[in-house]
Amino acid sequence: MHSTTSADPSTASTPVAPYGVAIVGTGGIANAHANALSAFPDQVRLVAGIDLAPDRAKAFAERWPVSRTASSLQEALAEGDVDTVVICTPPASHGPLAIEALEAGVNVVIEKPPTLSLRQLHELAEAEERSTGTVSCIFQHRFGPGAEQLRRLHANGSLGRPLVGVCNTLWFRDQPYFDVPWRGKWDVEGGGPTMGHGIHQFDLLLDLWGPWTEVTAYAGKLARRTATEDVSCAIVRFESGAVATITNSLISPREASYLRLDYELATVELDHLYGYTGADWRFTPAPGADDLTWTAADGERSSHQSQYEVWLRARAEGTPPPVGLTDALVTMELVAAIYQSAITKQSVARTEIQQGGVFEERMDGFAEPWNEGKTSA
Known part of the structure; x- marks a missing residue:
């Protein structure tokens, strides 16, 4: 690919x-x-x-x-x-x-x-x-102010090993939102908040922390009339050994998009809603690591414009465009694994999802677990 x-x-x-x-x-x-x-x-x-x-x-x-x-x-x-x-x-x-x-x-x-x-x-x-x-x-959140600085600190080891992460997409959509004919249908939208909403935030997590290896998840339909889930929660393990929780919700009245990354030597947090600026980052060095510093990043909000700016630069330089299919595959495999784990009630390794099967063909594995009249997971 x-x-x-x-x-x-x-x-x-x-x-x-x-x-x-x-x-x-x-x-x-x-x-x-x-x-x-x-x-x-x-x-x-x-x-x-x-x-x-x-x-x-x-x-x-x-x-x-x-x-x-x-x-x-x-x-x-x-x-x-x-x-x-x-x-x-x-x-x-x-x-x-x-x-x-x-x-x-x-x-x-x-x-x-x-x-x-x-x-x-x-x-x-x-x-x-x-x-x-x-x-x-x-996946425009990869291109906001502060993300590149964190990638650099992560890559050069300044922060120590990544340890614990929190990735929350807590949004609110009322019932009329789901009543639009193409929404909440597996064969049209492909899934609920895991597929269509939280994917931006945990794509940024994966971009920063690298490949994942295993996931254990729950998903269910708790409050909305829809064929898909309206909430999912997952525990994800990374190749580095770090672990993170990922929550995707469309039933949370106080909306927030929150990313917290705990390294050995610092905690880095990003708190925003639909797009972030440099001011939305918070950096807390561990005791004894006061020499670590974070420069408040200037620049535009993470947005389509910020990604198009990188896309146009790549065009001018003749380099690959940002977020090609190889990059997107890592994120889409996690989406499939979250659904597979939630529906089968078993942990799913990335190597397993790469072997194919019904969850490669459709995100719900054709089980339609949260359709009306069926038992919720």
């Missing part, structure tokens, strides 16, 4: 900025992408807004500097001016649309989750191998 592979590099043209970008799906999250991309007018042109609903696409084009609208990706690609397709549709169509774009030799930026299943992620990687295009997955 590679981030940048060309089916025939000798015949591939080298595009130059400004890159023509088409956004597929012009609902809510598309506005975050359009806003972020609009910050780079010399490097990006929004050439198309694509939606099955013409009125929605028209409204989107009136709000943002979009050249035209289209009702399908095929129609938009026919113009020949699309360098990159940004996929903002409901999750079930992420994989098929990304493969369609790659088969046309076009780059892809894809919202989370990149696919509904590990099987689809592997199929997407195979399509990327055959294509001149690349895939970048949106």
Whole structure:
């Protein structure tokens, strides 16, 4: 699984900025992408807004500097001016649309989750191998102020060994949120808060602490009418020997996104909600380690714009795009393992989830454990 592979590099043209970008799906999250991309007018042109609903696409084009609208990706690609397709549709169509774009030799930026299943992620990687295009997955919390400093301190051993972590995504969504037809369905959204909400926060945890090895989890439907879980809790062990708890909830009235990393020589905390700044970090050295310092990081909030800035830099330098499919696979494997552990009531090793099976095909293993009329886990 590679981030940048060309089916025939000798015949591939080298595009130059400004890159023509088409956004597929012009609902809510598309506005975050359009806003972020609009910050780079010399490097990006929004050439198309694509939606099955013409009125929605028209409204989107009136709000943002979009050249035209289209009702399908095929129609938009026919113009020949699309360098990159940004996929903002409901999750079930992420994989098929990304493969369609790659088969046309076009780059892809894809919202989370990149696919509904590990099987689809592997199929997407195979399509990327055959294509001149690349895939970048949106996990924008990796790119906020402070994250790079912590990566550096972690990598050079200044903080000592990682020991204990806490990763909480405690959000609140009322019942009308779940009543939207495509939400809370395994075959459309792929899961509940584990798949679609907390994934941002524990993706940052995995990016900082490296590969995981084993997980024991609980998940259930405690308060909402939905086919998926509305809460999950997991204990995760890492290759380093460190352990962390991960909680993903959509039923928590006081919302918070919280990451706490205890090293031998310091505790590092990040407390925010939907995006963080340098001021949201807290650094506490251990007794006797007062020589350790943390510089309050300046910069923009962690956001789509911060990831696109890195994406554009990679384009200019000819390096792999940020958060390629290999990176996303580690996170998606943890999602699958959390569901498998919660549903089977057994611990799951990463090596086990990599061997395939029903949880590679669908995150609930086709068990539909929290559907109405079935017994909750």
